[in-house]
Each structure stands twice: as C-alpha cells, then as structure tokens.
Amino acid sequence: GQQVMQIPQYQHVQEGEDFTTYCNSSTTLSNIQWYKQRPGGHPVFLIQLVKSGEVKKQKRLTFQFGEAKKNSSLHITATQTTDVGTYFCADPQGGKLIFGQGTELSVKP
Amino acid sequence: EAGVAQSPRYKIIEKRQSVAFWCNPISGHATLYWYQQILGQGPKLLIQFQNNGVVDDSQLPKDRFSAERLKGVDSTLKIQPAKLEDSAVYLCASSLGGGPGTGELFFGEGSRLTVL
Numbered sequence: 001g002q003q004v005m006q007i008p009q010y011q012h013v014q015e016g017e018d019f020t021t022y023c024n025s026s027t028t029l030s031n032i033q034w035y036k037q038r039p040g041g042h043p044v045f046l047i048q049l050v051k052s053g054e055v056k057k058q059k060r061l062t063f064q065f066g067e068a069k070k071n072s073s074l075h076i077t078a079t080q081t082t083d084v085g086t087y088f089c090a091d092p093q094g095g096k097l098i099f100g101q102g103t104e105l106s107v108k109p
Numbered sequence: 110e111a112g113v114a115q116s117p118r119y120k121i122i123e124k125r126q127s128v129a130f131w132c133n134p135i136s137g138h139a140t141l142y143w144y145q146q147i148l149g150q151g152p153k154l155l156i157q158f159q160n161n162g163v164v165d166d167s168q169l170p171k172d173r174f175s176a177e178r179l180k181g182v183d184s185t186l187k188i189q190p191a192k193l194e195d196s197a198v199y200l201c202a203s204s205l206g207g208g209p210g211t212g213e214l215f216f217g218e219g220s221r222l223t224v225l
Binding site: 033035041042043044045048088095096097098099100101102 | 142144150151152153154157164165200202212213214215216217218219
C-alpha cells in the first residue's frame, strides 16, 4: 500500500544546530500527523496538519504542510539534548494510520 | 487521566511457543489499534477495532496472529506459534473518535517480545 517516505533516516547534529526532517507522498494527503518516540519509549503525538500550506509552531518546532498536500516537514531550531529521538510522520489513509520509517535524531552536547 | 495500559512489558519465548498481550485503552476511546514495531522501523498496523468490531486486519498474519476486543473495551493479541521474525515491540494505541484522521493516537508503553 501507499507509504509516506521520510528523509533523512538518521541525522546527527551538534547541540544548538537546526534539524529538519521531510515527509513525502506520491498521492495527496488528507492530513498528516507527526509523532516523537524517545529511545526505549513509545510514540507521542506532536501535531496534526490539515490545510494546504499550513504552518504550525510549538516552541522551537515548526511544522509545515505543502501547498499540494503531498509533503510535510518538521524543523527544530537550536536543538537540545532533550530533542533526541525518532520523529515519524503518519498518513491516515483510508482510516488507517500509516507511519513513515522515521528520522532518528541524535544530538551531541 | 490514566493512559493506555499494556502487559506484559517484556516477554521471552522460544519459537513455536505461544504468547498473549493485553491492552486496556483510555476510558471512552472507541478505537483501538495494535501495531508491531521492529527495531529501527516505524510502527506497522496489525489490526484496528472500532468498539468491538474489526475495522482493518489486512496486515495481520492470520495463520498465527489473532486479536479480540470483547465488550469493546480491553483487547488481547495472541501469537501462536511464534517465529523468530515476530521479535518486536507490540504497541497498543487508542483514539477517541472514529479513526486516526480525526485526532491523535495515544500509545501504551508497549510489550517487547523476544523469540529465541
């Protein structure tokens, strides 16, 4: 079935650097959700984007939904060690929530 | 508010043995999901219940996996017989409404299965 593709798979940054992960789909998305999973933890919901071109901010996190609703991004400004984890986008297609492969972020203090 | 409860947290079994996982969703949540997460991968949906009915089980290996949600509240996921490739974390999640497009999923801590 259709799967959202996430890049990069891994990202290693120095604390204070910015981080961006991208989520791409070949088909139009009705909406998209983002989750964070800390090492050894479970996915935790961050946000849901619904509207074309939507931009939402949560402190240092900025989420965007593309104009064509085929891509989305998560940008973290000035990363901190608490940002470590894997970030997943998820596509609620046909009533099922399908997760991307995730981007694993490591932050070097 | 209590979160999604799962047990056991860890289970080690030998191949061909059976195992069962239990999940109690957040009170009032109509939709319950079981996901399988293999190390380094995103969660993969196994089965989705709406109250006590199955909405989707297209990814559930039905020759060895079964799940039920009697009375529309808690749920069990069973694997019999287990294979080595079943080693994974089994995540239970619940949501308030009629499906993931309507709001966030709340995940439990997961049950980590190791098959030797």
